[in-house]
């Protein structure tokens with residue numbers, strides 16, 4: 525019920541302000557997050573909670589199955605704002621095991637519009653079919669696919685003109701790939717971090 529939600533909000537706000545007077549006044553004047561988190565919309569993977577961060581400490585974009593579409597204006601706008609306005613230098617693409625989006629993309633059933641959204645995952649599954657076939661069962665195969673989706677997401681963020689421009693300008697922003705386990709509440713580093721010098725193209729500066 526909405527009333528319950530509003531009451532919970534009031535309780536939380538009161539507790540927070542009692543523990544740290546001036547907390548909201550301070551947060552309202554500026555946000556200075558250290559991380560930009562691109563994660564799945566799944567209600568069990570809230571960025572602040574699983575990373576143990578307070579409001580103001582992480583700038584967040586979430587979508588179904590944490591997919592990086594290179595034409596997604598929502599994600600790109602958030603990414604540009606994160607890098608160029610908030611000066612965030614640590615970007616995290618975070619997937620999770622047991623992802624419903626990955627599962628939907630692994631099924632032959634039609635899901636309507638979601639099939640368009642999930643198409644990059646189907647493409648990844650075709651590209652890594654040999655690796656995925658070595659998984660012990662369907663769940664392990666989907667979890668491996670979720671890892672590939674994170675690694676691909678990191679690469680696609682790195683290839684955006686936003687990151688390419690930042691690196692050309694000497695900005696030391698890095699992109700990391702993590703995966704979260706619903707069964708143990710732990711984040712794992714997939715060791716696919718990219719930073720300055722990675723994926724940089726030596727495109728000549730365009731002069732207008």
Ligand SMILES: [Zn+2]
Nearest residue numbers: 564566623624
């Ligand atoms: Zn998910």
